[in-house]
Amino acid sequence: MDKLSALNMFVVTAELGSFSRAAEQLGKTPSALTKAVGHLEDELGARLFERSTRRLVLTEAGLLYLDTARQVLASLREAGEEIGQLQHSLHGTLRLTAPLALGPAFFNEACAAFMAEHPQLKLQINLSDAYVDLLEAGIDLALREGRGDVPGMIVKPLAASRIVLCASPEYLQRCGTPQSADDLLSHQTLIYEHVALDRRWRLSRDEQTFTLQPQGRLSSDNYDLLLAACLAGQGVLDCPHWSVQPLLASGRLVQVLPDYQIAPDAFGPLILAMYPSHRRATRKVQAFIEFIEAYLAARQLA
Template sequence: MQVFCQIVDSGSMAQAARVLGLAPATVTGALARIEKRLGARLLDRTTRRIAVTEAGRLWYKHAKRIIEQSHEAEDAVRRLASEPRGELRVTLPLGVALTFVYPHLDEFTARFPRISLDLQVSDRIVDLVANGFDLALRAGRPGDSAFSARCLSTYRRVTCASPGYLASHGAPRHPTELARHQCLIYRHEPHSSSWQYQVDGTTMAIPVDGAFSSNESHALIAWAKAGKGITRQPDWLVEQDLLSGGLIRLLEEYDEIGASEQPGIYAVFPKPRNHPRKVEAFVKFFSQKIASASHQ
């Protein structure tokens, strides 16, 4: 069909051969096979010109439309393969949502209008497969080996308390002194009753306890600012409070060090599988936002 239509469009078989990058004999042979199969003469040929027969004009009309539809079908499939689209279900903790995701949702939806987002915000760790999630954003360290994880950015945990609490109870000078302080416990983590510090080049797990605990960081930060105790939080969650003086950083010289020891923000996926473009689009977009915010 393409050969025949190009002959008609070009006005000669020689020109059609040049346009298609084929040998003239190939074009001549293709036309002969078409006419033989159809049982009709499509072109009247002389040494000087070609003339399209009535059968040729009819076949050209239908062939041209079929070729155009074929190109449209190919373009549609390419767009489907290249353009992220579809419903995307993501579970993520409140702190990550407030700090890194919510401020950029308008930009994301404008860039990827065919992605329909379903964000489930909770600090509870859920089974991605059982609950039908495409991915999770999680803060900390990857744990469940049943899923694959990609680190988007590392961070440090910061030990801090309000000026009021420190005025009443004093500031711990060494991690072991935390035993005599009210510590605000984050119950989301499996080892919530101890905090890790680097002491003399060794990672030490320091037991902590207190009257207040929660599975959500913002509650702990609010208690810390109210003078209820000492909290240990990701640096990106308490950055503004540290800058404003609402919280004071403690035990900084004992903080976790070394990239292998540092917690991070992770994209977590069911495995093994190839991630759809909608998942890759989300992860790439927000990994850039998270990395940019983390290094400011």
């Protein structure tokens, strides 16, 4: 039996947890998948699944073999695409993940522009604030906030993630404009809740540092909701500059205390493109990194 076909049948069966569901997805019979997995087990001298009438569970050997099988199939798929792209335009599927807040700030528009440049390439995009394991999810490239020293990853810094304090003109007209860090204590603030963050703001000016516990009526784990509230005049929000640059330029938001430096939060001072260090950058990955870097620079965000 073809070894690569058997590997693919094993991976799909493991991911779906059922020979019958995997057979349906692959357009084969359950007996064909059982036979393929049996050949792999005979070759390895170890069982890959514990079988019962109710469920199919990977053994310890199966778990180890699954990681390798995924990597082998992914590498062969990428090599096939690379070879095809030596003589043709970029094609295949590029799988991306990024935090939710990057979407409306620039990522949505950038992806559409990238697709227009590469009409043969498909994009599969996961926007989520949850941690995504790139290997397990089959992701080619991640955009994340952080620092450049990420173990096990090739990292390309794309833009700074400078923090600024913002409020709407309506809010400042109604409540006054803070003139010092201490003035913030009497203002409504909008608080981003995340397990990686504490709720304190750290500001500095002229070698003086101020640590404040912001107070406000609205807190959320959704940044876009808080930004909408800020635009609606509901308080002061600490924002990555890349997320509000167009709003500041248009006057819909105003930077508060612009002569203060705001310490980077736990997400770090950079927007990064990253992929696993043991995987080479394919042409489609490299093309997207170069495109998004130029896209951010053109908008003065790099």
